[in-house]
Amino acid sequence: MIKSILWKEWREQQWKLAFGTVMLLFFTGSLLASRIVSDNEVVLIVWLFGGFLLALYSAMGVFAPEHSNKTTTFLASKPLEAWKVFACKWFVGWLNFAVPLMICSLVLGFTTIRGIKYPGTGPRIMGMDISGTLGAIALSTMFYTLTCCLAPCKSSEAFVGFTGLIVFFAMIIHITIFSEIIITPSYLTGLTLFQQMILFINPLFWIHLIKPLHDTVYVSVLILEQATVFSMVLWFGLRKWQRNI
Amino acid sequence: MSESAIQINDLRFSYGRNQVLRGVNLNVPEGSIFGFLGRNGTGKTTTIKLLLGLIQPSGGNCRVLGLDTVAQTMAVRRRVGYMAEDQQMYGWMRIEQIVKWVGSFYQEWDDKLINSLLDGLELSPKTKVKTLSKGQNSRLALLLALGHRPKIVILDDPTLGLDPIARKDFLRNVIDLLQTNGVTVFFSSHLLYEIEPVADHIAIIDKGVIIKIGRTDWLRETVKKFILTPKSDSDYSRVDGILDVVQAGDSISLTIENCDKEKNAILKEFSTNGLQELDLNLDEIFEAYVIGNRGTQNQRKLTADNVNVENATND
Numbered sequence: 400m401i402k403s404i405l406w407k408e409w410r411e412q413q414w415k416l417a418f419g420t421v422m423l424l425f426f427t428g429s430l431l432a433s434r435i436v437s438d439n440e441v442v443l444i445v446w447l448f449g450g451f452l453l454a455l456y457s458a459m460g461v462f463a464p465e466h467s468n469k470t471t472t473f474l475a476s477k478p479l480e481a482w483k484v485f486a487c488k489w490f491v492g493w494l495n496f497a498v499p500l501m502i503c504s505l506v507l508g509f510t511t512i513r514g515i516k517y518p519g520t521g522p523r524i525m526g527m528d529i530s531g532t533l534g535a536i537a538l539s540t541m542f543y544t545l546t547c548c549l550a551p552c553k554s555s556e557a558f559v560g561f562t563g564l565i566v567f568f569a570m571i572i573h574i575t576i577f578s579e580i581i582i583t584p585s586y587l588t589g590l591t592l593f594q595q596m597i598l599f600i601n602p603l604f605w606i607h608l609i610k611p612l613h614d615t616v617y618v619s620v621l622i623l624e625q626a627t628v629f630s631m632v633l634w635f636g637l638r639k640w641q642r643n644i
Numbered sequence: 645m646s647e648s649a650i651q652i653n654d655l656r657f658s659y660g661r662n663q664v665l666r667g668v669n670l671n672v673p674e675g676s677i678f679g680f681l682g683r684n685g686t687g688k689t690t691t692i693k694l695l696l697g698l699i700q701p702s703g704g705n706c707r708v709l710g711l712d713t714v715a716q717t718m719a720v721r722r723r724v725g726y727m728a729e730d731q732q733m734y735g736w737m738r739i740e741q742i743v744k745w746v747g748s749f750y751q752e753w754d755d756k757l758i759n760s761l762l763d764g765l766e767l768s769p770k771t772k773v774k775t776l777s778k779g780q781n782s783r784l785a786l787l788l789a790l791g792h793r794p795k796i797v798i799l800d801d802p803t804l805g806l807d808p809i810a811r812k813d814f815l816r817n818v819i820d821l822l823q824t825n826g827v828t829v830f831f832s833s834h835l836l837y838e839i840e841p842v843a844d845h846i847a848i849i850d851k852g853v854i855i856k857i858g859r860t861d862w863l864r865e866t867v868k869k870f871i872l873t874p875k876s877d878s879d880y881s882r883v884d885g886i887l888d889v890v891q892a893g894d895s896i897s898l899t900i901e902n903c904d905k906e907k908n909a910i911l912k913e914f915s916t917n918g919l920q921e922l923d924l925n926l927d928e929i930f931e932a933y934v935i936g937n938r939g940t941q942n943q944r945k946l947t948a949d950n951v952n953v954e955n956a957t958n959d
Contacts, residue, residue, distance in 0.1 A: 403748040469732040475698055477749045478721040
């Protein structure tokens with residue numbers, strides 16, 4: 400049964416995964432070839448672009464098309480538990496940005512390890528590692544889940560996109576408050592609020608969170624808080640899916 | 645025919661503050677073709693969604709084939725074939741794909757039946773769903789509702805948006821496929837003429853409550869229209885079950901439910917020149933129940949003069 404739901408979701412969304420992967424690789428390749436930014440900055444841009452834009456694009460295509468195509472009742476009237484449909488939709492949507500990010504990371508990692516370089520330039524030092532990729536995927540997953548689960552009932556794709564923008568700014572405000580009021584980690588001291596916000600947007604900041612840090616209390620509290628928010632938002636999304644048939 | 649395929653007891657449902665169902669009670673006999681009539685927005689689709697467990701009632705309960713629709717939702721859905729109003733399906737799928745996909749959710753899916761239905765309903769397996777006409781789309785939806793040989797088929801305004809020929813075609817298919825197999829059909833519609841030749845039982849819902857329920861032929865036999873020229877002192881309060889009173893010149897037409905010889909005799913007393921009795925079709929019966937002015941006519945003595953006033957007020 401789950402296989403059938405996954406098949407349908409996969410057939411509907413597979414082109415997004417292909418499109419996302421190709422676009423991300425093309426974008427990365429273009430940035431590297433142009434040499435207008437440093438290799439490390441390429442990584443930041445790719446993760447920011449890949450993480451947020453692909454997650455936003457994916458969130459827009461998860462639940463909203465069922466409403467706009469008026470197929471929700473057809474799907475819901477079948478003997479399928481709502482949570483299974485919800486989970487399959489969420490998972491296939493998640494693949495749409497997680498897989499391109501992983502592929503892009505693998506390609507970049509490979510070029511770094513092999514020391515591939517352009518004529519006349521030195522070998523790249525990408526700073527792309529497993530924990531970095533996982534950090535980018537974790538951040539995007541949070542953003543994706545918040546966007547698709549918190550979008551108002553029976554939203555159109557465009558409205559989900561608008562919700563994503565609100566979520567993005569809410570996440571910035573949240574981390575700012577968190578770092579300013581609750582705990583100020585050592586690497587934020589001495590920075591202005593604006594600099595801290597910029598730091599938040601920088602995926603490397605999030606990647607640090609899953610690396611062993613000196614400030615383990617901060618990391619633990621933040622991860623616990625994020626896990627709670629994530630679970631509650633998923634539950635909220637499921638309830639919304641069940642109620643809006 | 646004695647068992648109830650669907651039992652609804654004091655069913656209530658609200659969308660926010662808007663109370664859609666205000667205590668619906670209904671019994672659908674097994675093997676019947678049950679017409680569920682009501683104007684748009686009276687609670688037909690909501691009742692059906694509650695029957696399938698798509699939404700939760702705020703009060704009361706429903707049982708389908710003895711199964712509670714809240715506690716045993718999946719079991720109900722496995723046994724029921726459902727076709728929604730203006731049913732949209734996945735346009736990118738081919739008919740053979742959607743048939744296979746829907747079939748994977750039912751253990752009892754009958755491929756032989758599906759193949760014969762595909763032929764019978766003139767649907768080509770290779771055709772994409774998005775290229776189907778509305779009539780073909782309805783036939784496909786019907787096919788998908790029947791593939792697991794359900795004991796009950798729920799059709800929610802299934803001919804919505806179809807042209808008259810496609811509508812007749814669809815109803816013929818429904819009768820051919822279902823009437824002979826002992827399947828209970830719960831057929832909701834606001835188009836009376838499409839229910840009339842098909843349904844053996846009907847219920848009329850208005851403003852969230854069932855206002856009439858019974859066998860179709862019994863309704864036709866007991867709801868009548870009488871045309872008479874009334875005496876000036878006629879006391880209509882002696883007649884129970886007046887549904888509608890319409891003034892036409894000197895004469896008055898009265899639509900009355902539960903007609904019998906006694907009522908007939910009373911009406912004859914009121915008339916100056918005999919009594920004309922007319923049979924009604926389902927359309928007229930429905931109209932009398934839903935928009936008839938019985939509430940104002942039934943409780944007090946009316947003369948021809950104040951019936952005129954009443955009609956003017958209603959206009």
